[in-house]
Amino acid sequence: MSSTEEHNLLEIDNLSVSLRGNRILEDINLRVKKGHIHALTxxxxAGKTTLMRSVMGGMPHKGTIRFLFRESTRIGYVPQFLEFDHSVPITVFDFLFLMLKKMPVFLARRRTVRAEVEELLTATDCAHLIDRSVGQLSGGEFRRVLLAQALSPKPELLLLDEPASNIDEVGIRHFEEMLINLRDEHGITILMVxxxxxxxxxxxDAVTAVNRTIFYDGPAKGLNHADLLQQYTFL
Ligand SMILES: Nc1ncnc2c1ncn2[C@@H]1O[C@H](COP(=O)(O)OP(=O)(O)OP(=O)(O)O)[C@@H](O)[C@H]1O
Structure with a gap:
């Protein structure tokens, strides 16, 4: 765990979400501490993506969601899926440029922006992809690029929906180091499915297990996996 002060960055009280008459989430009470990597499982x-979307402000809900941000107000988000037309002839640099600057590539000073994009890609361990065509990236590579995009401007809270789902075993270890680096070196709090x-x-640092309601909420260290997994089937 990082040495940053442990105040709550996100507080959710009595959250419930119904979609098309079905109660998806009920009585969710959640605290995410600043400087934590907090898992939602x-x-x-079970409603994990729905909970993330509620935090993003994109879901009608009952209850309260409070952000206690002290540095910025930005939330970064990498979705579970992103529809992308793989035939579009665009490089990773141009893709990030458009996402970050929101202006045509030819209008900006490419060299300055390139350094910025390189820095972001380095933070997500994929600077080597900068001139590759986005349509040719593997699923895992594309997720790293999306993660780089979510880091600018620097977020106080980063929401990641199944960020490791397309990453191989070796890549996972790199990815985990990257998450720890984002927390410890960049001071970013992470809530991830x-x-x-x-x-x-x-x-x-912490884990919350959800299946419509919360059935575990506590430290990740010492978590009994077998007990937790057994509860999946009883709810
Ligand atoms: N827009 C919607 N309208 C109606 N039902 C929805 C909608 N979005 C999600 N649901 C339903 O809400 C439930 C929770 O979905 P959600 O995507 O939040 O689960 P999840 O925990 O993220 O699942 P997974 O681990 O499979 O990604 C599911 O039964 C899903 O079918």
Missing amino acids: GPNG CHSMNMISRVC
Whole structure:
């Protein structure tokens, strides 16, 4: 865990979400501490993405969601899926340029922006992809590029929805180091949906398990995986 002050960055009280008459989330009370990597886990269809979307402000809900940001007000987000037309002839540099500057590439000083883009890609361990065509990236490579995009401007809270889902075992270890680096060196608090109990044990400070309601909320260290997984089927 980082040495940053441990105040709550996000406080959720009595959150409930209904979609098309179905209660997806009920009575969710959650605290995410600044400087933590906090995992959200639970079975498929449990409401994790719905909870992330609620935090992003994109979901009608009951209850309160409070951000206690002290440095910036920015939230970075990398979704679980992103529809992208792979036939569009655009490089990673141009893609990030458009996302970050929101102006045509030919209008800006490319050299200055290139250094900025390189720095972001370095933070997500994929600077070598800068001149590659986005359409030719693998799923895992594309996620790293999306993560780089979510880091500018620097967010106080980073929301990641299953960030490691397309990454191979070696890549996962790099990815975990990158998350720890974002927390410890950049002071970014991370709330991420994660199905891997091993990854949660290795990198997370806290974990909340959800299946419509919360059935575990506590430290990631010492978590009994078998007990937790057993509860998946009983809810
Ligand atoms: N727009 C919607 N309208 C109606 N039902 C929805 C909508 N979005 C999600 N749901 C339903 O809400 C439930 C929770 O979905 P959600 O995507 O939040 O689960 P999840 O925990 O992220 O699942 P997974 O681990 O499979 O990604 C599912 O039963 C899903 O079908």
